[in-house]
Structure formats: structure tokens, C-alpha cells
Amino acid sequence: MNTATIILAAGQGSRMKSDLPKVLHKIGSAPMLWHTMQCAAQIEADQTIVVVGHGGAETSDAAHEYNEDAKIVWQKEQNGTGHAVLQAQDELKDFDGDVIVLYGDTPFVKPETLQKMLAARAQNSVVVLGFEAANPGGYGRLQMNGDSLEAIIEAKDCTPDQREITFCNSGVICAPAPLLFSLLADVGNDNANGEVYLTDIIAIARARDLPCTAIMCSEAETMGINSRQDLANGEAVFQQSARAAAMENGVTLSAPDTVHFAFDTHIGRDTIIEPNVVFGLAVTIESGATIRAFSHLEGCHVARECIVGPYARLRPGAELDLGAKVGNFVEIKAAQIEAGAKVNHLTYVGDARIGAGSNIGAGTIFCNYDGVNKHHTDIGERVFIGSNSALVAPVSIADDGFVATGSVVTADVPEGALAIARARMVIKPSLGKRMMDRLRAAKAAKK
Numbered sequence: 001m002n003t004a005t006i007i008l009a010a011g012q013g014s015r016m017k018s019d020l021p022k023v024l025h026k027i028g029s030a031p032m033l034w035h036t037m038q039c040a041a042q043i044e045a046d047q048t049i050v051v052v053g054h055g056g057a058e059t060s061d062a063a064h065e066y067n068e069d070a071k072i073v074w075q076k077e078q079n080g081t082g083h084a085v086l087q088a089q090d091e092l093k094d095f096d097g098d099v100i101v102l103y104g105d106t107p108f109v110k111p112e113t114l115q116k117m118l119a120a121r122a123q124n125s126v127v128v129l130g131f132e133a134a135n136p137g138g139y140g141r142l143q144m145n146g147d148s149l150e151a152i153i154e155a156k157d158c159t160p161d162q163r164e165i166t167f168c169n170s171g172v173i174c175a176p177a178p179l180l181f182s183l184l185a186d187v188g189n190d191n192a193n194g195e196v197y198l199t200d201i202i203a204i205a206r207a208r209d210l211p212c213t214a215i216m217c218s219e220a221e222t223m224g225i226n227s228r229q230d231l232a233n234g235e236a237v238f239q240q241s242a243r244a245a246a247m248e249n250g251v252t253l254s255a256p257d258t259v260h261f262a263f264d265t266h267i268g269r270d271t272i273i274e275p276n277v278v279f280g281l282a283v284t285i286e287s288g289a290t291i292r293a294f295s296h297l298e299g300c301h302v303a304r305e306c307i308v309g310p311y312a313r314l315r316p317g318a319e320l321d322l323g324a325k326v327g328n329f330v331e332i333k334a335a336q337i338e339a340g341a342k343v344n345h346l347t348y349v350g351d352a353r354i355g356a357g358s359n360i361g362a363g364t365i366f367c368n369y370d371g372v373n374k375h376h377t378d379i380g381e382r383v384f385i386g387s388n389s390a391l392v393a394p395v396s397i398a399d400d401g402f403v404a405t406g407s408v409v410t411a412d413v414p415e416g417a418l419a420i421a422r423a424r425m426v427i428k429p430s431l432g433k434r435m436m437d438r439l440r441a442a443k444a445a446k447k
Contacts, residue, residue, distance in 0.1 A: 001097050001098055001118075002046045002095065002096075002097030002098070003043060003044070003045050003046055003097055003098050003099075003100065003118065004045055004046055004047040004048070004049065004092060004095055004097060004098070004099045004100075004177065005040040005043075005045045005047070005048050005049070005099070005100050005101075005102055006049045006051060006085055006088045006099060006100070006101050006102070007033070007036050007037065007040065007048065007049070007050045007051065007102045007103070007104050008051050008081060008084045008085070008101065008102070008103050008104060009021070009023040009033055009050050009051060009052055009053075009059050009063075009103075009104030009105075010051050010052055010053025010054060010056070010074075010075040010078060010084055011023075011053065011054060011078065011105070012053075012054035012055075012078075013025075013054075013105065013226065015226050015227040016226070016227060016228060016231075017228070019055075020055065020058070021054055021055030021056075021058055021059050022104075022105050022225070022226075023036075023059060023062075023104030023105055024055070024058060024059060024062055025225065025231055027107060027225075027231070027234050027235050027238050027263070028235070028238045028239070028242065028261060028262050028263040029262040029263060029279075029280050029281050029298075030262065030263030030264070030281060031062050032104060032105055032107045032225055032234075033050070033059065033062055033063060033066070033104040033107075034062070034066045034263060035107030035108070035263065036102050036103065036104050036106065036107055036109070037050075037063065037066050037067055037070070038066075038263075039102070039109055039110065039111050039114065040100075040102065041067065042111035043100075043111045043114050043115060043118070045100075046097065047071060047091070047092070047095065048067060048069070048070045048071065049070070049071045049072075049073060049088045049091050049092070050063045050070055050071070050072055050073070050104070051073050051074075051075050051084045051085070051087050051088060052072055052073070052074055052075070053074065053075040053076065053078055053084075054078075056072075056074055059104075060072045071088075071091050073087045073088050073090075073091060074087065075087045079189070079194075079195050079196055080189070080193070080195030080196040080197050080198075081101075081171065081195075081196075081197055081198035081199070082184050082187050082195075082196035082197050082198040082200065082201070083195065083196040084198075085101055085180070085184060085198055086181070086184055086196070089181050092177045092181075095177045096176065096177060096178060097176070097177060098118060098121055098174055098175065098176055098177070099174070099175060099176070099177045099180050100114055100117065100118075100172065100173070100174045101171075101172060101173045101174075101198065102172060103171060103172070103224070105224055105225045105226065106170070106171070106172075106222060106223065106224050106225070107223075107225065107234065107238075108220060108221050108222075108223055108234070108237065108238075109129070109170075109172060109217070109221050109222065110217070110221055113129065113215070113217045113221060114174075116215050117129060117172075117174045117215050118174065120174075120213055120215055121174050121175070121176075123211070123213075124211045124212055124213045125175060125176070125179060125205055125210035125211055125212060126149075126173065126174070126175045126179075126183075126201065126202060126205050126210065126212040126213075127173070127174040127175070127212070127213055127214070127215060128142065128149055128152070128169060128170075128172070128173055128174075128202065128212070128213070128214045128215070129170040129171075129172035129173070129174075129214070129215055129217060129222070130142045130167050130168060130169055130170060130214040130215070130216055130217075131167075131168055131170055131216060131217055131218060131219045131221070131222045132166050132167060132168075132216065132219065133166050133167075133168040133219055134219065136155070136163070136165070136166050136168055137155065138155045138156075139155060139168035139169060140152050140153060140154050140155060140168060140169035140199060141153045141155070141158055141162055141163075141165040141167065141168060141169070142165070142167045142168060142169055142214045143162065143165065144167065144214065147213050148211065148212065148213060149202060149212040149213050149214045150206065150212075151202060151203060151206070152169050152199045152202050152203075153165075154199075167214070167216070169199060170217070170221075170222040171198070171199070172222075173198060173199075173201070175201070179205075179210075180201070183201035183204050183205055184196070184198070184201060186204050187200045187201060187204065188200075220237060223237065238261075239260060239261060242261035242265070243256045243257075243259060243261065246261070246265075246267055246273075249267075249269060250268075250269030250270060251267045251268075251269065251270075251271050251272075251273060252270075252271070252272045252273065253273050254272070254273070254274055254275060255274075255275035255276070258275045258276045258277075259273050259275070259276075259277050259278075259279075260277070260278045260279065261279050262279045262280050262281045262282075262283065262298075263281060264281055264282060264283075265279045265283050265285075266283070266284045266285065267284075267285040268285060268286045268287030268288070268289070268304075269287050270287050270288045271285050271286075271287060271288060271289045271290070271291070272289075272290045272291070273291050274290075274291065274292045274293040274309070274310070275293045275294075276293050276294045277291050277292075277293065277294070277295050277296075277297070277309075278295075278296045278297070279297050279298070280296070280297065280298025280299065281298060281299065282298065282299045282300075282316070283297045283298060283299070283300055283301075283302075283314075284300075284301045284302070285297075285302045286301075286302060286303050286304045286306075287304055288304045288305050289302050289303070289304065289305065289306045289307070289308070290306070290307045290308070291308045291309060292307065292308060292309030292310040292311075292312070293309060293310045293311075294309065294310050294311045295308055295309035295310060295311065295312045295313070295314075296312075296313045296314070297313075297314040297318075298314070298315060298316060299314075299315065299316025299317060299318070300314040300315070300316065300317070300318035300319065300320070300332075301318070301319050301320065302314070302320045303320055303321050303322045303323075303324070303339075304322055304323075305322060305323045306320045306321075306322070306323060306324050306325065306326075307325045307326070307327075308320070308325075308326045309326070309327070309328065310327075310328050311328045311329050312326050312327065312328065312329070312330050312331075312332075313330070313331045313332070314326070314332050315331065315332065315333035315334070316333065316334065317333060317334030317335065318332040318333060318334070318335055318337070319335070319336045319337065320332075320337045321336070321337060321338045321339040321341075321356070322339040322340070323339055323340045324337040324338065324339065324340065324341050324342070324343075325341075325342045325343070325344060326343050326344075327342075327343065327344035327345050328344075328345060328346070329345065329346045329347075330343050330344070330345065330346065330347045330348075330349070331347075331348045331349070331350075332349045332350075333349070333350040333351070334350060334351050334352075334374075335349045335350060335351065335352040335353065335354065335366075336352070336353045336354065337349075337354050338353070338354060338355050338356040338357075338358075338381070339356045339357070340356055340357045341354045341355065341356060341357060341358045341359070341360075342358070342359045342360065343360040343364075344359075344360075344362070345361075345362035345363070346362045346363045347360055347361075347362065347363065347364045347365070348364075348365050348366055349364075349366045350366050350368040350369075350374070351366070351368040351374050351375065351376050351377065351393065352366050352368070352376065352377040352378070352379065352393075353376075353377075353378050353379060354379045354383075355379050355380045355381035355382070355383060355399065356381045356382075357381055357382045358379050358380070358381060358382060358383040358384070358385070359383075359384050359385065360379075360385045361384075361385050361386045361387035361388070361389065361405065362387045362388070363387050363388040363389075364385050364387065364388070364389045364390070364391070365389075365390045365391070366391050366393065367390055367391060367392045367393060368393045374393075375393035375394040376393055376394055377391050377393045377394070377395055377396070378395075378396040378397070379396075379397050379401075380396070380397060380398045380399035380400070380401060380415070381399045381400070382399060382400050383397050383398075383399070383400065383401045383402070383403075384401075384402045384403070385397075385403045386402075386403055386404050386405030386406065386407065387405050387406070388405060388406045389403050389404075389405065389406065389407045389408070389409065390407075390408045390409070391403075391409045392408065392409060392410045395409055395410065395411065395412060395413075396412045396413070397409070397412070397413040397419070398412075398413060398414055398415035398416075398417075399415050399416070400415055400416040401413040401414070401415065401416065401417055401418075401419065402417070402418045402419070403418075403419045403421075404418065404419065404420040404421075404422070406422045407419055407420060407421035407422050408421050408422070409421055
């Protein structure tokens, strides 16, 4: 059976007190919307439709950045969840598979849970996702009769007995597309807010003698993000899960609570992550690497047996090959560090290739930017760059080249050559002491 997902992402999220659309606030360095879209991708949904409204252009761009094939529909007036789902009707007019309605601000629903809903749909017309709430409070209650869902009762409408129900509604619903829109066609807006509620389809389905049921998941899966406090709580939930998954997969975290993962961090087994390491998006670490303390990585690839840090920064486009070493207070951006090459101290490498077995001395600067354009530096194999050198791109240093300490290199260095590009040192006897004596006297005279 084909499956489509409708992701509701139109709300402003006034409690966030932000100009940014709510679903674009980040958990694990990625918009919440991406987490929901990832879940849809993991069940191999044939279509993903994102309903946008407030900040719709930004939300559309974010959705397409994750999945360029995602369909965008607009809810120009926010008239309830049912009204939002109806905006996708034209996109699904010829679709006869199952539809799952998800929420861009509920980022932790698992694909396994959706698979259970789809399995339950085989014997039921409508399937709702529910959870056992520790504090049911304002949640809608799911009134069950065995496996049959009899009703969804809003908290304000509950009788005293119904308030004792702890099985609550998440809002996630699965139904065949033609039936879903048929049921929504009969939903009115005769309520205090004058809105069309998706949950009202259960009462209509039961009135048609259609079987409905509810599948249970953990309360954590259904966590909605509506405020900055919720966002912080969601980040904590994500990080705890990511750390546990990394260790389960054979990664050593010496101080797990201090390591911060991103939405898409991939780390191979037998890698060691020391304290206070932060991963941004698009980082892949192969097996057996070591990431030392206080390092920050984003948009980079680190191969087997590499050592990074402490206090290193790998920026987008950094590629470290087998056994490369990047040490303390080193920044790498858009550069290939080939096998066994070392950049150990106080260095900036940008827009460059460093060949296998080369060594970059402390304090070296790759001068890649002329104020308008970026330029490339190419370092061959087994090259030695002396400390405190500046390489002014575009420039290349061929295999086995040697750059003397303190040089400013502005021309290509041939294979095996020694480049010395610095002013000759001159000694002026006694001048240093005379200068200091004069400066001290002038300072004393001012007082």
C-alpha cells in the first residue's frame, strides 16, 4: 500500500516569541521540521506534503533543503488542524493509499511507531496515535473499548470519570486518503474557536460505523515544542538519545553529558570522543578516530585513525584522510588533509590541499582571501612548512619542498626546493639598551 505524509507546519508559535517560524527552531542543529521529515523518509513515504502558513517562504525553503521533492501547500488562514489537512486535498486527489498526518513541532515520533499505525490500519478505517500521560492535564482523552477507539474527548468536555483517563491523544492520525477527506468534509466549525478540528473525524467515522483504533507510544515521542523551555527540553531529549545511540554503536564518550551531537552526525565504532566536543550538521567520523576535548566540527569528514584537537575547529569542506592529525587551535576550512599529514599547532588552513606526509609548522597561515575572492593553495607530499609562515594564495609547493621558518611565500616552490622569504636579520650593538633607556626616561618625565 502506498503511503503519503502530511506535515502541518503553518503555525506561528506565539509562545516562542520569535520572528522565526516555530518549526524552524533547531534541535540538534537542524530545524524541528527536518526531524519530522526524516521520520516520513524512513517509512519510505511516496509523497511528503508540508502545509505552510506563517513564514511560509522560509518554511518552504527549509523543507526543500531537506527534500527537494516535498510538495508545499499553503494554509493562508489558520482555521484549525482539519482545515490545514484539507489544503493538501488537491495534491492527493488521485492518491488512494494511506495518509499519516504529522506535526512539524512534534519532532520525536519514531518511524517504527508509524509502521505500527500502518499495520493497524489494515483492520481499521482510522488509526490514532496515543500515549499514557503522566499528567493528562489539558490533553484530549482517548476513550477505548478494548481495541476500539470510541471517541476523542477534549479535556474541557471531560466528565469527572473521563478526566481519570490517562490514554491521551497525540494528534497523529492515519487513514486512507479518500476516507480522510470525506470525513473532513463533514467536520463543522461549531466550536468556541470557530475552527475545523482534525480530531472530529473520529466521531464522524464512528457515526458511519467505521472501525477506529489507537496505537500507543511513549509520551516522550509525542513531545510538542511550543516555547523556549520546551525547545530546551527537546534538545536535552535529543542529545540523551544521540549519546546513547553512539555508545550502543561502539563509540567511546568519556564525558557523555558534555558532547553535543547534530541531527545527522555519523560516527564509526572505536572512535573516542573526549569531553566538550560539539558537532554541527553534516559530520562523518570513520572508525578508530580520536576527537579530543573542546573541538568543534561541522560539514566535514574524518577518516580512520585521525586525531583532531584538542581545541580544533573543522569547518565545512574539511576532509581528513587516513591518519591525518589536526592539533590544538587549528582551523581547517574547505581543505583536503591527505594521509599522514600533520597540522598540529596554531594554524589556519583554508581552500587548500596538503599532500600525504607533509608537516605544517606552528602559526602558519594560508592566506586564501584577497578581500573579494578565495584562492587555492596546493601543498605536495612530504612538504615541510616552517613555523610562522604565510602562504599567499594562489600558490603551490611541490613534493619534498621546504619553506623556512617565518617566510611569506608568494611564488610557487619547485619540487625539493628550499624557499626562504624573509628580511635578513641585522644586529645593532647596544642600540636595544639605549632605546629602552630613552623610552623609560620619557615615561618617567611624563609623571
